Structures are given as structure tokens and as C-alpha cells.
Amino acid sequence: xxxxxxxxxxxxxxxxxxxxETLAPAIEELEKNYLKIRNDKNFKKELGRLLIDYAGRPxxxxxxxxxxxxxxxxxxxxxxxxxxxxxxxxxxxxxxxxLLAKRMGKKRIIAExxxxxxxxxxxxxxxxxxxxxxxxxxxxxxxxxxxxxxxMELLGAKVHAVKxxxxxxxxxxxEAMRDWITNVDSxxxxxxxxxxxxxxxxMVRDFQAVIGVEIKKQMKKxxxxxxxxxxxxxxxxxxxxxxxxxxxxxxxxxxxxxxxxTKLHSAPLTAGKKGVLHGMMTYLMQDKDGQISETHSISAGxxxxxxxxxxxxxxxxxxxxxxxxxxxxxxxxxxxxTRTEGIIPALESAHAIAHAIKISKKMKKTESIVVTLSGRxxxxxxxxxxxxxxxxxxxxxx
Amino acid sequence: MSRIKEKFNQLKTKKETALISYIxxxxxxxxxxxxxxxxxxxxxxxxxxxxxxxxxxxxxxxTIQMASTESLNSGTxxxxxxxxxxxxxxxxxxxxxxxxxxxxxxxxxxxxxxxxAKQAGIDGLILPDMAIEESKEYVKAxxxxxxxxxxxxxxxxxxxxxxxxxxxxxxxxYMVAVFGTTGVQTKIHKYTLDALKNTKNAAKGKIPxxxxxxxxxxKDVQKYVSSGADAVIVGSANIKIIENTPANKVQARIxxxxxxxxxxxxx
Numbered sequence: 001x002x003x004x005x006x007x008x009x010x011x012x013x014x015x016x017x018x019x020x021e022t023l024a025p026a027i028e029e030l031e032k033n034y035l036k037i038r039n040d041k042n043f044k045k046e047l048g049r050l051l052i053d054y055a056g057r058p059x060x061x062x063x064x065x066x067x068x069x070x071x072x073x074x075x076x077x078x079x080x081x082x083x084x085x086x087x088x089x090x091x092x093x094x095x096x097x098x099l100l101a102k103r104m105g106k107k108r109i110i111a112e113x114x115x116x117x118x119x120x121x122x123x124x125x126x127x128x129x130x131x132x133x134x135x136x137x138x139x140x141x142x143x144x145x146x147x148x149x150x151x152m153e154l155l156g157a158k159v160h161a162v163k164x165x166x167x168x169x170x171x172x173x174x175e176a177m178r179d180w181i182t183n184v185d186s187x188x189x190x191x192x193x194x195x196x197x198x199x200x201x202x203m204v205r206d207f208q209a210v211i212g213v214e215i216k217k218q219m220k221k222x223x224x225x226x227x228x229x230x231x232x233x234x235x236x237x238x239x240x241x242x243x244x245x246x247x248x249x250x251x252x253x254x255x256x257x258x259x260x261x262t263k264l265h266s267a268p269l270t271a272g273k274k275g276v277l278h279g280m281m282t283y284l285m286q287d288k289d290g291q292i293s294e295t296h297s298i299s300a301g302x303x304x305x306x307x308x309x310x311x312x313x314x315x316x317x318x319x320x321x322x323x324x325x326x327x328x329x330x331x332x333x334x335x336x337x338t339r340t341e342g343i344i345p346a347l348e349s350a351h352a353i354a355h356a357i358k359i360s361k362k363m364k365k366t367e368s369i370v371v372t373l374s375g376r377x378x379x380x381x382x383x384x385x386x387x388x389x390x391x392x393x394x395x396x397x398x
Numbered sequence: 399m400s401r402i403k404e405k406f407n408q409l410k411t412k413k414e415t416a417l418i419s420y421i422x423x424x425x426x427x428x429x430x431x432x433x434x435x436x437x438x439x440x441x442x443x444x445x446x447x448x449x450x451x452x453x454x455x456x457x458x459x460x461t462i463q464m465a466s467t468e469s470l471n472s473g474t475x476x477x478x479x480x481x482x483x484x485x486x487x488x489x490x491x492x493x494x495x496x497x498x499x500x501x502x503x504x505x506x507x508x509x510x511x512x513x514x515a516k517q518a519g520i521d522g523l524i525l526p527d528m529a530i531e532e533s534k535e536y537v538k539a540x541x542x543x544x545x546x547x548x549x550x551x552x553x554x555x556x557x558x559x560x561x562x563x564x565x566x567x568x569x570x571x572y573m574v575a576v577f578g579t580t581g582v583q584t585k586i587h588k589y590t591l592d593a594l595k596n597t598k599n600a601a602k603g604k605i606p607x608x609x610x611x612x613x614x615x616x617k618d619v620q621k622y623v624s625s626g627a628d629a630v631i632v633g634s635a636n637i638k639i640i641e642n643t644p645a646n647k648v649q650a651r652i653x654x655x656x657x658x659x660x661x662x663x664x665x
Contacts, residue, residue, distance in 0.1 A: 016529075016531070016532045017529055017531060018500055018527045018528065018529055018532050019529050020457045020527055020552075020574075021526075021549075021552040021563075021574065022554060022574060022578075024529060024552070024554075024555065024559065025554050025556065164460075164463055165453065165454065165467070170454060171454075174454050174455075174456050178456060178457075178459070178579050181456075181577065182577055182578040184577055273505075274504075275501045275504055275505055276499075276501040276504050277454060278454075278456075281504070281532075284501070286505065289475055289476045289505065290503075290504065290505030290506070291451075292453040292454050
């Protein structure tokens, strides 16, 4: 079940490279170069240094004593990716890919972003490595994550607000791909999640796998359960991959939005159907004609109708369990963690926390759960404030 | 013999390059689509390429993106599309090609979708996001049903890959003229003409080569015809006319424009 380099770019039946012909040489060049540096000692050393000195790795594993006590079940540990430079796990991948782009002699970097975390992490990596960054961001997301737009601009990146389609993450990817098709020779597309055509899902997983590798080292024994949130699924696959061949129960949490019975969610693994989008075959949210559905999540970073092909594979193999939690449960978890531990989680990461709270109650006190806290929540405080103003009945209202 | 192949054979004896005209089905309405089709036929278009909208058209520029969104917003479903095709088939025997994206087919399974398309009267398929590596099942289904699979090649497609693509292609080969998405361009690049020459050489006369993306004026048509293209494909320019013309005048304006282009296709 643990797939190193996927044959023909496929994880089981999922993945592949469904791309316009103009991109074929670029994808081939990327694949060739990536496979070359994948085992290159110098590359690893250079990236390893950057991850330590620049990004702040390794990140701690923190035993959330107060949260555990409050819930009263299994011990909950947090993998603190929120403490990384930029405030999220995204920098693990952007440093790796920006370094690769530099080696390939590409000077212009484009990227998509949802909540803005990948855009910020791209802008940071590019600033530090002397590359030019242009970021595509859905217009709706530029409005709900204004601060991140300005952060990217401060870091020297150009931000394009995408006004086509649903004006969110998927449309930002569409526009980034169109840019790549147009400027294929000069440009490197730095994809932010474990999605897209091969070799992106492989590459992003490899760069994020440092999360799971550290968890394995830091925990005295393999945890009983490991939980991470899944949008495209990069922090989750990075967490899960090194633990696939252990006994740990592995759980990925999707954005249940206003509930799976409504259409307002972003949960392709729990409520979607197989299809082809953004260069990959995977589970998608779509209507009966195959049109991609507009998604909803309180967290911009999970607001995406598809999911990385390796997750689709791990679901069908029954190795990873995928569940969804609702916006309401997410806000609740956000507030509990903030109050008990003094840690403000990203709304994306609060999805994983919400599920940990649910299952820890049913587990023994001697058991342990590791939750990947993929990012910090400073970017989300306005959304939470607005939500609390509208939902006066919330038990934990401030 | 497929309608497309037959058409190319006929044109060859007349020493004419094929004019392939693209419009988006359901943009802005079914009625206007039918009017535009009549205009295209009246103006002398040789093959009609009907777009079925997809929510995420990554190979399309702003004009066709807009038409896709509008068509979907007006409620175009796959049933409506096939019904438009059937209506056209009642009036004309012109070759009809469907351009859409892979997921639309994948959603119903290739075999089921292609047989429905064939039944409605579609002769060939263009899927800009269907890479040759992923096409085995698709090509197999199309062959079984007798549907032409029109693959795209790009100016940067390498020689061996080109050969491989030609092997899976039937009807005609679609050469993308530019690095970029669909839409109006201002000039014809030298790299495009070089690529056309290479592609023609690789096709060895066994499969016609059409040039599309950014072909919008009589001058463009003339240039590609004189450079040896077997077909020229005009898309966004038609959409622009439809966008800027009152519904009752669409047929006439499209006919006039198409006639002007078609006049330049003799070699």
C-alpha cells in the first residue's frame, strides 16, 4: 500500500496526467529533474539546511494536557506545523520546489493559493532564493483573506485576483494552468497541494513527508491514531505516508461545511464521485453531467472540489478512514483549543482537532492521538468573529 | 468512411482547405446556437465544432470561458446538447465535432458517452485535456463505436510523441498554433509555421492537419492555407460575433463572416 514512485503516475487507478499537450514537455522535464534530485545528496543537504535554519524545523510534538483533561479520553498530541515560518506547513513544500525550480534554471514562479498560506509560503521561498513570484488567488478568497494578500505583496509577489468561475481555489488553479500553458518555457508552476498531474502529487508528498517522519521519531511509540485535515491533502499525506505501514489508525478529515446532506461542503472523499480535474483522476464533487460543483467551507484552504490522488487510493484500499466535520463543529473545536491550550489553530487544522475531540472520548486514557496542527489561526480571526456574531447560540460564545 | 474523412477527400479534389467553425452550444441559448449553425452552413463552413461547456475549461481563453459560463448559467445540460445535435442532423449532413473536457465523458464512462454522442449524430471528439498517455481506454471505446478521436499537438510536441499521437488520431490532427489558450492573437509566429511544416511531415498525408487557437481573420486563413494547412479552425471570433449581435441577426452575420473566411481557403 505504500507506493514510492507511482508507476505511470498512478496510485492504483488514481492520478495520471490529464493535461493539455502544450504542457507535456514541461511535465516531462519536471518529472525528469525531480527524479534526479529526489536522491541527490547535495539537494537534500541544501533543503535540509533551509528547513532547519529558515523554516524552523523540526517542529515540536506538544502534549495538549489541558485539552486532554477537558475531553477526558485518549492523550492528544499536536504536531506543531503552526510554528513554522509563515505559520503553516506550506513552507516545507515551497522551499523544496523553489529550490528545484532554481536548479532547473527557471526564474519566474507561479502559484495558486486558497487561504493565502501557500501564496505566502511561495512568496517567502522565492524572496529568499531570489525568484520572481506571481500568485493566483480567487477573488472571493482575496476578500476573506485580505491580510495574506498584503503579506504576499510585501514579500514582493504579484497577486492576481481570479474572477472566473466560483472565484475560489479551483479557479485559481485553472488560471495558473492557463498562465503555465502560455509561458511554458520560462515559468515554473509551484503547486501547493498534493494534487494536479504527476509528478506533483508525488513531489508534494515527498516534501511534506518530513511531518510524519518527525512524528515517528518524536513519539515514544507509534500513536493509536493520527489525524489530519484534508483539502487537497498535502499536510495529511505528509503526516500519513511515513505511518502507512504501522498499526496506527489513520484518519483524514474533510470539510463538511453546512453538512453532507446539503450541497454546501467540500468533501469529495466522503461524498464525491470519481472524475478528472486539474490533470488528475480522483474523487470530485460534481453534478450528474460531470460539471464540477461549487464547494463550501468555513476555511478557504479546504474549499476545493477535488483531492490528491494518493488519498483516493488510500481510501479505496481502506487504509485511511476519511470523515467530515461541519463548520459548527470546527468553530467549537477552534474555541476549545484556543481556550484550553492558548493555541489559535487555523480553521483548516481545527477540522482535525474537532474529530480528535470526538474520538478521544471513546478511547482509553492510555491511548494516544497525534493531530497535525497544520497552521496557525491568526488569518482566520475575522471569520470566527463574524461567525460568532451570527451564531449567538453557540455554547462557547465569548 | 466517416463524414469527416469524406469531407476532407472531397475538399482535396476541389483543392480547398477545410474551414472548421467552432461555437459553444447553448450560448447564449439553444435557439441562437441553431441560428449560428445555419449561418455557418450558409457561409460555407466545412465542419462544425460544437463546444459543450465545462465548468473548468483550462485550455480556453477569456472569450470561450465566458461562453462556457453563460451556457451553463442558461441551464445547458448534456441532454440539451444532444437534442441540439439531433436538430442539426435533421437539417444537414455536415460533419459535427464535439469539443469538451475529459470529465464530461469520464463521468458517464467513455463507452456510454461516446455511443450516445454517435447516436445523436456527432462524428468526432476533441478533448484538450486528454493526454495521449491516458487515452487508451478512450480511444478503444471510440474505435468500437466508430467515432473519430481528434488529438491536439502543440508547437513544442517532440517528434516521437508526435508520431505516437498521430497513431491514435482519426478525422484530423488539431495543431495548436500558439503557446497559450484559445482566443484572438495579433500575429502569426514563425514557430507556428515551422511546427505546421513538421507536423505535416510527420502526418505524411495520412491524416489532415488543422490549425487552431488564435485564427480569426481572412489574413490568418490565407496565411495558413498558403502554408499547407489542411484545415483552419476558427472559434473565439465566432463567439465574439454572437456576443455582439442581436439574436435575430446572428445567422446573417455569422454567414457573412464565414463566407469571407471560406473564400480564402482555395489553394
